[in-house]
Amino acid sequence: MEPLDRELDEGTLELPSEPMMLNMGPSHPAMHGTVRIVLELSGEMINKADVQIGYLHRAFEKMCERGTWTQVFPYIDRLNYVSPMLNNVAFALAVEKMLGVTVPERCQYYRVILGELARICDHMICSGAMCMELGAFTPFLYFARAREIIWEMFEEETGARVTHSFGRVGGMANAPTKFFKDMVRTSVPRVLELVAEGEKLLLKNRIFLDRLEGVGIMSKEDALALGWTGVCLRATGVPYDVRKAHPYMVYDRMQFEVPVGTTGDNYDRFMCRQEEIRQSARIIDQALAQMPDEGPINIDDPRIMLPQKNEVYSTIEATIQHFKIVMEGIKVPAGECYSYTEAGNGELGFYMVSDGSGTPYRIRIRPPCFATTQGLQQLITGLMIPDVVPTFGSLNMIGGECDH
Amino acid sequence: MSKRVLDALIERFGADVYETHAQFGDETAVVNPARWREVALFLRDDPRCLMNMFVDLTAVDYPLRTPRFEVVLHMRSLERNHRIRVKARVGDEEGNNAEIDTLVPVWKGANWFEREAYDLMGVVFKGHPDLRRILMYPEFVGHPLRKDYPANRIQPLVPFREVTEKLPPFGPDEGMPFGRQSHDDQRDRTGEVN
Numbered sequence: 318m319e320p321l322d323r324e325l326d327e328g329t330l331e332l333p334s335e336p337m338m339l340n341m342g343p344s345h346p347a348m349h350g351t352v353r354i355v356l357e358l359s360g361e362m363i364n365k366a367d368v369q370i371g372y373l374h375r376a377f378e379k380m381c382e383r384g385t386w387t388q389v390f391p392y393i394d395r396l397n398y399v400s401p402m403l404n405n406v407a408f409a410l411a412v413e414k415m416l417g418v419t420v421p422e423r424c425q426y427y428r429v430i431l432g433e434l435a436r437i438c439d440h441m442i443c444s445g446a447m448c449m450e451l452g453a454f455t456p457f458l459y460f461a462r463a464r465e466i467i468w469e470m471f472e473e474e475t476g477a478r479v480t481h482s483f484g485r486v487g488g489m490a491n492a493p494t495k496f497f498k499d500m501v502r503t504s505v506p507r508v509l510e511l512v513a514e515g516e517k518l519l520l521k522n523r524i525f526l527d528r529l530e531g532v533g534i535m536s537k538e539d540a541l542a543l544g545w546t547g548v549c550l551r552a553t554g555v556p557y558d559v560r561k562a563h564p565y566m567v568y569d570r571m572q573f574e575v576p577v578g579t580t581g582d583n584y585d586r587f588m589c590r591q592e593e594i595r596q597s598a599r600i601i602d603q604a605l606a607q608m609p610d611e612g613p614i615n616i617d618d619p620r621i622m623l624p625q626k627n628e629v630y631s632t633i634e635a636t637i638q639h640f641k642i643v644m645e646g647i648k649v650p651a652g653e654c655y656s657y658t659e660a661g662n663g664e665l666g667f668y669m670v671s672d673g674s675g676t677p678y679r680i681r682i683r684p685p686c687f688a689t690t691q692g693l694q695q696l697i698t699g700l701m702i703p704d705v706v707p708t709f710g711s712l713n714m715i716g717g718e719c720d721h
Numbered sequence: 722m723s724k725r726v727l728d729a730l731i732e733r734f735g736a737d738v739y740e741t742h743a744q745f746g747d748e749t750a751v752v753n754p755a756r757w758r759e760v761a762l763f764l765r766d767d768p769r770c771l772m773n774m775f776v777d778l779t780a781v782d783y784p785l786r787t788p789r790f791e792v793v794l795h796m797r798s799l800e801r802n803h804r805i806r807v808k809a810r811v812g813d814e815e816g817n818n819a820e821i822d823t824l825v826p827v828w829k830g831a832n833w834f835e836r837e838a839y840d841l842m843g844v845v846f847k848g849h850p851d852l853r854r855i856l857m858y859p860e861f862v863g864h865p866l867r868k869d870y871p872a873n874r875i876q877p878l879v880p881f882r883e884v885t886e887k888l889p890p891f892g893p894d895e896g897m898p899f900g901r902q903s904h905d906d907q908r909d910r911t912g913e914v915n
Contacts, residue, residue, distance in 0.1 A: 371856040378841075379865060379872050414745055541799060544775040544830035555799065557774075562802060654745040655777075655795055655806060668793065670781055683777040683795075691833040720856060 336364055339702075343372045347450045347706045351716035352690070354697075354705065361701045366694045370687075370719050377721040381680040385646025386412055387486060387623075389680065394480040396682065396717045399442045400435035400661040402471070405484030410565060411656035411667040412486045415649050418616055424488050425566045426608035430501060431474070431483075433597040433604070437508060438467045439661030439713075440548075440590040447587065447710035448519055451528055459515035463508040470500055486647055487622045488615030498605050505598050512594055529584040533696045533708035536581065543695075544688035547663025548589045549712060553581030559659035570607065571600045586711040621647050646675020662686050662713040684718035723748035723803045729769045734760065747806055754792075754809040758822040764796065764805070765827055772796040772805065775828035778835060780842040784868045788812050790819050790844055796828075816843055816867065823849040841866035 339356045342348030351373040357365040377396065381389050393408045394401040406428045413420065420428075445460030468478050474494060475481035483490050494500075519525050535545070540553045550557055558575045560568040576592035578585025615622050619638045628635035651673035657666040663685025670679040689712045697705050727748050731738050737753040737760075752760050764772040776795040783789060788810040797804045812819030823846040824831040835846045836855040843864035846852060854861065858878060863870055 369855075371854075371858070374856045376865065376872070383872055417745075538773075539829075541774045542828045542830055544777075544828070544834075557799065652744040653747070653749070655747050655804075664776070666777060666795070668777065668779060668795070679781050681777070681779045681781075681793075683779075687833065687837075688775075688830055691830065 341702075341705065347709060349714065349716050351720065352709075352714065354693075356702070356705075358702070363697055363700055363702065363705070366697050368690060368693050370690060373716045373720040375717070375720065377682065378680055381677055383676075385643075385675045386649055386677055387642070387647065389677070390482040390484055391480070393484075394482050396684070396721065397439075397661065397715050398479060398717055399715065400439035401480060402431045402435035402483065403439070403658070403660045404665065405482065406432050407656070407658040407660060407665045408667060409484040409486055410658060411654070411669060412647070412649060414656045415652065415654050415669065415671060416486070416621060416647070417650075418487060418618065418621065420488050420616055421613045422567070423609050423612040424614045426604045427489060427493055427614065428484075429566055429568065429571075429604045430601055430608070431471075433600050434467050434470065434501070436597050436661050437594050438464050440594050441512065443662075443710070443713040444587060444590050445515070447707060448525065450706050450710050451525060453519060453522070453525060456515040456518045459511050459518075463511035463515075466504050466508050466511075470504055473500060485615070485623065487618065492614040498608070498610075501601060501605060505601055509595065509598055512591070516591060526584070528703070528707050529587060529711075530582060531580070532583050532700065532704050533711065534580055534582045535692060535696060539695070540581065540692070543692045545663070545692060546685050546688065547659070547661075548586055548593065549663065549689045549692075551575065552578035552585035552589045554579055559657060559664055563657070565658060567604070567607075568600075571603050573597075573600050583707050583711040590713075648673065648675055649677075657683070660685060662715065663689065682718075682721050684715075684721060686712065686714045686719045687721075690714050690719055723805050726764070726770050726772075726803060726805050729767060730760070730764070733763055733767075747804070749806045749808060751808045751810065754811050754821050757792075757809050758824060758827065760807060761794070761824050761827045764807070770805075771798045771800050774799050775830040776804070778824070778831055778838060780838045780844050782842060782866065782868045784814070786810075787814055788819075789814060789816055790842060792821055792838065792844060794824070811844065816864075819844045820847055821845075822847050825850060840864070843867065 337358045339358055340353060341356055342353040343350055348354070351370065353369045353372065355367040355369065356363050377392055380392060389408060390405060393404045397404050441460040441464050445457040449457040471481055472478050474497065475483040535553055537553045537555055540550050541555065546557065554577050556575045556577050561575055573596045576589045576596065578589055623642055624635035624638050629639045649671040651671050653668070653670045655666055655668045657664050665685055666683035668681040668683065669677060672678040693709060693712060696708050700708070727741050727750055730750055731741070734752065734756065737756050739751045739753065741750045743749065764770045774797040776797050778794050781791045781793060783791065789812040790810065792809050792811060794807045795804065809821060811821050821844065823835055825835070833855060835849055836853060838844050839846060839852055840854040840856055841864055857865065860878065861876055
């Protein structure tokens with residue numbers, strides 16, 4: 318047996334002392350297939366990190382300049398594939414701001430309800446994916462089941478599950494179905510039950526908490542300077558929510574709280590999302606109670622709205638109207654505007670320039686996760702490799718939006 | 722609301738604020754690009770403005786105008802709850818000399834947004850700590866969001882494979898995804914020829 322007090326200096330083994338470079342992603346499962354982080358490691362500590370997005374560039378802004386204003390909707394769906402309805406509504410509101418029109422009240426409530434359902438979906442997928450990346454697969458199944466309930470409702474309303482290009486400038490593609498209110502009233506409590514069950518598996522789990530608490534801390538000032546919005550900003554203690562700060566549609570009539578965190582770590586971001594799910598359910602309840610059962614869903618302006626299909630087939634006026642809108646597009650007044658709403662992961666802004674024709678001159682999207690992902694470098698420097706996974710997961714990066 | 726910010730800006734910078742307007746309820750100022758960073762610092766620190774929240778930075782291409790590019794900056798104040806848009810015009814007709822000061826020392830969030838504007842429009846931000854392409858790969862030639870960049874141009878990193886002979890879409894092996902061989906191979910295997 319060798320003596321225990323062997324002198325290490327005399328050993329011939331040479332340990333490498335240079336920092337090691339490691340590529341994490343883009344095909345790493347926790348990097349969502351679109352993000353690569355080049356890490357400079359000393360041991361397991363991260364000395365430097367270089368976050369590289371751009372593995373999914375689809376030229377959203379260039380494509381928007383080639384079609385009419387209404388043809389942008391299908392692109393909008395694919396930007397954020399976990400809450401496309403919020404993006405639909407945000408873009409419709411942006412064009413309506415330039416046109417100076419307001420949709421009827423019934424449509425506003427309809428948009429709010431659909432948007433809040435999409436927000437619940439967005440938060441659940443983010444939380445679920447985050448715990449799955451940490452190895453907790455069962456809660457993910459609970460959250461995915463709850464999401465399925467919501468998507469069944471969307472399928473019933475829009476006819477499509479994921480990429481429902483349902484928004485229109487000046488309204489929605491269709492009026493709510495006959496059973497819409499009953500369907501939402503019975504489904505939302507089931508969703509909340511599933512969310513609560515998923516949480517039960519996580520929030521007393523020592524491993525899960527250890528990997529979230531105190532990891533990935535961002536200060537309030539840094540978050541503001543980085544342009545963070547949404548849950549990531551609120552987790553640092555800033556109660557900024559576009560629905561409260563600049564109420565659009567009928568949000569000023571709704572009673573709801575804005576959950577804020579204290580430290581801005583992963584745990585705060587997770588808990589803010591879970592609380593926002595419950596607040597969204599509250600908003601849905603109130604909107605269902607206030608939404609009128611009768612009334613128009615679209616504005617009555619033949620220059621903006623597409624006519625009903627049965628009229629297109631039977632009257633010449635509607636045929637011409639349809640043709641003009643499809644071939645030439647809506648004539649949006651010349652000028653520029655910035656319109657912003659609260660999307661699933663923060664302030665979703667559209668900066669649009671119109672030259673007065675039926676085609677947008679420039680559409681710039683301000684995706685919330687582009688700004689949050691840029692803070693990742695600062696968050697993970699000084700942490701260890703395993704901390705990258707929950708930190709990145711809690712930012713809720715959506716590849717389609719981040720790379721527009 | 723933001724009208725007061727515009728007044729403060731004009732009071733401080735005078736003739737360097739070229740024009741102001743408020744379209745669709747958004748207050749906008751066009752400023753001298755030489756004083757870009759000064760304007761941003763003023764907007765961030767002046768007690769009447771306090772624009773501590775960086776929102777967006779982008780560029781718009783107007784090929785028929787000189788200067789050609791508009792660099793557009795949006796920001797918001799958390800305390801005062803107001804927003805403003807500031808623009809500066811840079812670059813000549815060909816898109817050269819499109820240079821402007823970087824805003825990374827003012828808000829560090831400007832970092833990626835400036836890299837994106839550089840990548841897609843070709844506006845150079847002087848003094849940026851790390852001005853690389855962000856969405857396109859480094860070998861990419863040109864700036865795809867400029868109006869004179871054709872939307873259907875392709876620049877593949879790996880050259881396309883040359884297909885000399887196209888196989889018939891429906892052959893004897895129809896319906897078998899793994900069996901899409903040429904007819905000669907097929908005949909060899911089934912022994913019709915040999």
